[in-house]
Amino acid sequence: MNGKALLLFIFLPIMALAQGFAGLGGDAEDFTIPQRGTVLQFPADHGAHPDYRIEWWYLTANLTGPDGTPYGLQWTLFRSALAPRDGQGWDTPQLWMGHAAVTTPTAHHVTERLARGGIGQAGVTAAPFSAWIDDWVMQGPDFNDMRLTATGPDFAYDVQLTAMGPLVLHGQDGYSVKSAAGQASHYYSQPFLQVSGTLTLPTGPVPVTGTAWLDREWSSQPLAQDQRGWDWFSLSFDSGDKLMGFVLRGTEDFTSATWIAADGAATAFPDGAFDAAPLTRHSVAGHEVPTEWRLRLPDRGLDVTISALNPDAWMATSVPYWEGPVTIAGSHGGVGYLEMTGYDN
Amino acid sequence: MTRAILSALIGHWRRNPLQLFTLLAGLALGTALWSGVQAINAEARASYDAAAATLGEGNLAQITALNGTPIPQQTYIALRRAGWNVSPVIEGDLGPVRIVGIDPLTAPRGIGPVTAGGDLGAFLTGAGQIFAREDTLAKLPQTAAQGVIAPDIAPNTAITDIGVAQRLLGRAGQIDRLLVAPEQPLNLRPLAQIAPDLVQIAPQGGSDVARLTDSFHLNLTAFGLLSFAVGLFIVHGAIGLAFEQRRAMVRTLRALGVPLRRLVALMMAELVALALMGGVIGVAMGYVVAAALLPDVAATLRGLYGADVSGQLALRPVWWVSGLAVAMGGTGLAAAGALWSLARMPLLASAQPQAWMLYRQGSGLVSALLLALAAGIALWGQGLLAGFAMLGALLIGGALALPPILTLVLRWGQAYARGPVAQWFWADTRQQVPGLSLALMALLLAMAANVGVSTMVSSFRLTFTGFLDQRLASELYVRATDAAQAEAITGLVDGRVDAVLPILSVELKVAGLPAELFGARDHATYRDNWQFLRTVPGLWDALAQGEGVLVNEQLYRRAGLDLGDAVTVAPGVVLPVLGIYGDYGNPVGQVILTETLFRRLFPDVIALRFGLRLDPSEVDTLRATLRTDLGIADTAMIDQASIKAISLAVFDRTFVVTTALNVLTLAVAGFAILMSLLTLAAMRLPQLAPVWALGLTRRRLATMDLFRAVVLAALTGALALPLGLALAWALLAVVNVEAFGWRLPIYLFPLDYLRLGGLALLAAALAALWPAWRLARTPPAHLLGVFRHER
């Protein structure tokens, strides 16, 4: 059999997911479009929105082992719909993709799962909250108290998440604009999660503690035609303040940021207020990726340099991207996570 | 200097186009025979590979239900939710096409239809898509799903999404087996904890289909080997003749000052060029032969084993390579001897052709050694390789034995001949033997191969149809999809049939080997029809009492189970072997137990398949009732008569192929004889001229030449028969056992052999016809010239 053609076929679903993940242009066909002024309803909106094309439950955590070694952890469940409907059985157009990773200063473990909705293999229910694909789960009695697990061929983790602060809505009440042309998503976060649990690494189990940041976002046309990818930053400063910022790279870069005070009070900043400039580029898996950045938010006196804990945190998944923990130095100190997409070609 | 020598060498071919034709034709025919058979083999193999790859069998471990029932979809989800990286497959027949449903999202890499730029949404949702070859799509019943042409999928197989397949097959929520990805996550819970009804089967390293089909394939391989030997002899003969014919010239060239080394080098270069030319022509001819025969071979394989071979032939580079390699190798082999004798030929030796000294001297000894080797391997050899080595030794030894035996017989004929002409005839015939020996050896091998292969195929047919009679004793077989349908079937047929024989089976391991355990009802059907290779007295009663089991030949041979040996059929249940039965075309071991004991040991196993005994004339009516009343698919019912009809039709097609190859090999051998006779004709004039001068007419001489060819062919044929039977025995009783674990009994087919002998005589007579005609028309002046030029 023709191996190359086969591989292409195997990647087809991933390509479809990739459309929703990174390259999806403006046409939303019959999918529901995010509307300004929509009031998010909880816990219902913790669950899936099958009439939107794309959605994710995206958790990143900065952890520390007993000897002080820093670790990064990622757990992501993507939903990508081929058509704006739900449905039971194999016929459902709802596809699911899970990514899990653990980053150490010297290693980066990644694994991926794919599933179809409608047969019970993957899905999300709002209350009691449960998001799962195969044996991976993020579930609990409610959104403030959850267990998070994932397994791969060379690693696994099982940690407990406890919310220590409120949900944060980005943009205007969770309506987050993504381009000058008006592309937008519904976007909220739970950045105040406390983490404790165990990482299983090839060297053995490691008890860890730390903090995690959970993003929830859904849309049908997240990117404008000319936008090729984004650089996304979630930072937790030693002061207790937090910052979410992103740059959508296009003909004209589009930036957005949310400053989150230690008590959860959020301030949204429009295009241009937040500035991110790549400093050094690192070659990983044949791709040039900036793993050191200078970030500025003059309005808050922020001028920091962030550096990757492990510059090799390349996600060699069906849709490849870079995702890993960072450390912060400059006007503020702290830790955070960096995600960079659109560097794979 | 080189150009001068080349002009002399090439000038020879220009002056003797017939000799050039002989050489090229010999090379081309030898190559054609080889590459034709190889082409058929290669095409068949490629098709199995496609089939195997489509089904993902061979490389991946699989999970199936212990009792062979479908796996509920919930169980699949439970396994996934426990972390098991498995992917579901459902299979079933839709009309003549085998539908395979897969889940592209979880399928391990390397499984699935082949397509680039396909539309995943269309494949997964809505009416779906069906991937298959164009001809397969045409055979599919009309469905809502969109057909997509995918040439690399095995013939008569269609691949679609599992959801579409479940819908088309009417089996919602069912899965037949799970493919186990090679890479699994850490800390996996054992299968038995999650799904105790399922069992994981290790990768087989070769699909069932391929293993079964290999049996027939082996026949073709054997034929390829034989054809290679025939081809080699022909090439050898052609090259040898080309050298013999130029001995005088070689001597003259050397006397005129051409260094030997240069001459040998140039002749080798010439041979390489000729071999390439002949090889290319031969491969092309082989392709034509294969293309003509392939549809029948494809039909044969499909009918025999359900393995589909594409009816179309692609010209694969490997044939060119192997075909040319045969031409070059055969030329090299043949030329090595000729060049060696040329190099050793004293400059002043007689320029008279020394016809085949090599074969006159020592061939008897070499032959005896080879035949002894073959016998030695037969007695003490082990393994498939030894089997093939034995075949080779037998073939070559048999061929080399021909000249000495012929000489002996002819000398005996001469001693008993009455009258001077008869005496001269026998003596002259004996004198022709060395010159014709290579051609006659080719004829011998062709005949022996044909006898061997005919015997093998016919024995296969008899055994297999007998086996079908035994195994398909019931008039109708019905397969239920679940327990409820099974119950409905037994309820419906009750009273309408003479007997319902449930077929119960589980998988188990015997002596570490995978095997199937069947529960058989104590019924006259079995007692009347089953035949055994070996058995203990009172077998059926003991079996009915649950005092023992039956095992098939494969298990008997592989596990070394003899009569009376103990077999563990369930924990703590150990029973002795009561009988051993032949089980052809089945790769795995089988154990049969009486139904009552089976049900006691495996109370959870329900029978989903039934054999129904009834009046054959009522089969169609019952089929219709089952279809209309219970909605049983036609594909789930098999009636004995049609299966037998199919099997016989299949064998008939096999015979067409075999006969075609028979005629072909004999024609090639006949051609070799023709060419040898033509070459000898000129050399023989000095021998014939005195006889002519003494008063025999040219016509009489020509008639005697014709008769001589027939006599030599008849003698060769008589020797070919025992050699062919030895060959058949080696194939059936040695090679087949080593390859597949069962031994086919040999049956003899004297009429077939007689027909083959007739064909061989015809070939020889046809071959001798033209030379004889030429002799009859030889101008007397030519014959007189012999006296004039006599040296």
Added chain:
Amino acid sequence: MLLSLRDVTKTYPGSDAPVLRGVSFDMGAGEMLALTGESGSGKSTLLHLIGGLDTADGGVVAINGTDLTPLDDVGRAALRRGTVGVIFQQFNLIPSLTVAANIAFQARLAGQFDAVFAQALAQRLGLEDHLQKYPEQLSGGQQQRVAIARTLAPRPKLVLADEPTGNLDETTADTVFALMCELVAETRAGLILVTHSERLAARLGRRLHLRAGQLS
């Protein structure tokens, strides 16, 4: 000295009796001599040794001062190509080549082909009308003329002729013999003629007689 033989001996394998037992003689450039003797006296063997077609068991066979005995096949082949030419009783033409190609053949092998000279030879031998024919289309006398032309075309120093007219009728034989001698003399080559015929032997200046492997 063109040819010098000293104590040449030869015994064929498998035979007890030597064919040649110490043959010695010298021969000057351009000299023409006849070698006679009964069948089996060793005259053909002696001719083959001189022509480098066979090797002596003992003694020296030297042509222009070079001993042939130690030469290998390549060396002896070179000798046959250029220096020594042999005319056989059975002509030994190459059947696959035309008369013209046969005449040119040995000269081309030796790299000494002279088209004008070859043409002249053909003319002298009366072959000009047969140049495009094949040997089998010629009579015996014509075939031997071709062989003579072939041998002389490379201008050998020494021509060896082994019963060159033995296969021809008497009239033809005389004509061919006369032509051969004439042309050999014109090319100033030496000639050794092996023959049974007293008549022919008498026509050459010098005569050696072999009896039981020795010159008498």
